[in-house]
Amino acid sequence: MDLRTFQATTMSAALAEVKQELGPSAVILHTRTIFKNRWLGLRRREMVEITAGRGARAAKPQPPAKPAPVKPQLPPEPRRHLFETSGGQNAAMLGLFQEVTGLKTMVKELVDHSNRTRCPEIPEELFEYYSQLIQNQVTEELAASMIKSLQKQLRPEHARQPEYIRQKLAEQIERQFPASGPIVRTKSVGPHVVALIGPTGVGKTTTIAKLAANLKLREKRRVGLVTLDTYRIAAVDQLRKYADIIGSPLRAVASPEELSDAMKSMEDCEFILIDTAGRSPNDALKLSELKGLLALAKPDEVHLVLSTTASQKCVELAIARFAEVRVDKIIFTKLDEAAHVGVLLNVIHKVNKSLSYVTTGQDVPDDIEVGQPRRLAQLILSGSGRIQSQ
Numbered sequence: 001m002d003l004r005t006f007q008a009t010t011m012s013a014a015l016a017e018v019k020q021e022l023g024p025s026a027v028i029l030h031t032r033t034i035f036k037n038r039w040l041g042l043r044r045r046e047m048v049e050i051t052a053g054r055g056a057r058a059a060k061p062q063p064p065a066k067p068a069p070v071k072p073q074l075p076p077e078p079r080r081h082l083f084e085t086s087g088g089q090n091a092a093m094l095g096l097f098q099e100v101t102g103l104k105t106m107v108k109e110l111v112d113h114s115n116r117t118r119c120p121e122i123p124e125e126l127f128e129y130y131s132q133l134i135q136n137q138v139t140e141e142l143a144a145s146m147i148k149s150l151q152k153q154l155r156p157e158h159a160r161q162p163e164y165i166r167q168k169l170a171e172q173i174e175r176q177f178p179a180s181g182p183i184v185r186t187k188s189v190g191p192h193v194v195a196l197i198g199p200t201g202v203g204k205t206t207t208i209a210k211l212a213a214n215l216k217l218r219e220k221r222r223v224g225l226v227t228l229d230t231y232r233i234a235a236v237d238q239l240r241k242y243a244d245i246i247g248s249p250l251r252a253v254a255s256p257e258e259l260s261d262a263m264k265s266m267e268d269c270e271f272i273l274i275d276t277a278g279r280s281p282n283d284a285l286k287l288s289e290l291k292g293l294l295a296l297a298k299p300d301e302v303h304l305v306l307s308t309t310a311s312q313k314c315v316e317l318a319i320a321r322f323a324e325v326r327v328d329k330i331i332f333t334k335l336d337e338a339a340h341v342g343v344l345l346n347v348i349h350k351v352n353k354s355l356s357y358v359t360t361g362q363d364v365p366d367d368i369e370v371g372q373p374r375r376l377a378q379l380i381l382s383g384s385g386r387i388q389s390q
């Protein structure tokens with residue numbers, strides 16, 4: 001193809017030149033912004049440069065025409081600009097697409113290069129797996145340790161078996177996800193008491209409603225609800241609405257006496273689920289109040305509820321503070337909104353607690369799943385790191 005470059009101060013001026021010189025079916029291969037020095041190099045001017053060639057159907061230069069026989073006059077054809085033709089638009093789109101693809105490759109190469117220089121201990125043939133973990137926000141330390149364990153399991157003949165390598169890596173990830181399984185009542189007398197604690201807005205009340213609805217409506221269990229979140233009327237109303245729909249008793253308690261009373265009134269329930277007010281991890285006074293109330297309720301299990309959309313730092317702060325209250329298991333909410341699921345892996349690995357449930361949307365009672373290590377491992381390796389409701 002006969003390639004030429006055109007420079008002008010604006011894109012439209014450059015395009016006009018392309019059209020004039022190469023005709024309306026010109027194919028644009030590349031566009032870029034360049035800077036030209038002016039005023040003895042003291043000023044720089046931004047210019048647009050287009051590389052284009054003649055399209056396949058472009059008219060070839062014709063020899064001077066012989067006088068033609070007179071033809072009947074036809075109305076003039078409507079003239080169309082280069083970018084009003086589908087060929088022109090396609091050419092522009094192709095140019096843009098190539099440019100974006102080129103940029104993406106370049107950025108990926110830069111990131112890979114920077115990671116490679118920072119982690120010389122990661123073997124070259126496993127680097128793409130390491131990159132995938134990092135892209136999913138798995139910490140460098142954890143990603144490197146998993147890749148090194150993976151390396152020990154591989155033999156030279158596995159080098160050309162990416163499926164085998166992925167399978168082994170998935171097993172590595174699964175091992176980092178101890179899962180507790182669902183809430184189960186093991187005692188034969190008295191209610192199995194479960195409390196949910198965690199920062200404000202992570203989804204404690206919604207998760208209580210999902211758990212209660214599943215226990216009551218699907219498993220036909222007797223479920224009682226207690227809320228310690230009596231600071232806001234709206235918070236009690238929110239849970240009361242669910243309790244009414246499910247058909248479970250609800251007690252809102254504001255003092256140790258009321259709590260003892262409520263627990264006694266629900267003695268014939270198989271499960272009591274306790275909702276709590278979101279405490280700011282910085283509010284030490286309220287945290288110790290919560291600790292006192294929970295000590296009185298003697299829950300069989302306390303689940304710390306964390307949002308997958310929160311930053312690693314926020315999640316770590318919440319864990320540190322709520323550990324002073326009591327944490328047995330972790331629930332991760334809002335996986336449907338999470339950009340990356342690596343945070344789950346980092347947190348579960350760090351706190352050495354098991355994952356009980358993950359929630360995947362706002363719908364009560366459907367958007368909740370028992371934590372399944374295999375599913376989470378696949379999610380991390382799937383590339384996008386985003387969950388789809390099953």
Ligand SMILES: Nc1nc2c(ncn2[C@@H]2O[C@H](COP(=O)(O)OP(=O)(O)O)[C@@H](O)[C@H]2O)c(=O)[nH]1
Pocket residue numbers: 199200201202203204205206207278333334335336337359360361362367
């Ligand atoms: N996208 C999404 N939103 C959720 C999920 N769980 C709860 N929410 C929403 O998060 C907001 C706060 O929930 P709420 O249960 O009141 O949080 P709480 O303050 O911890 O009790 C509400 O708008 C919920 O609908 C989830 O799994 N996914």
Ligand SMILES: [Mg+2]
Pocket residue numbers: 204205206229235276277278
């Ligand atoms: Mg709440």
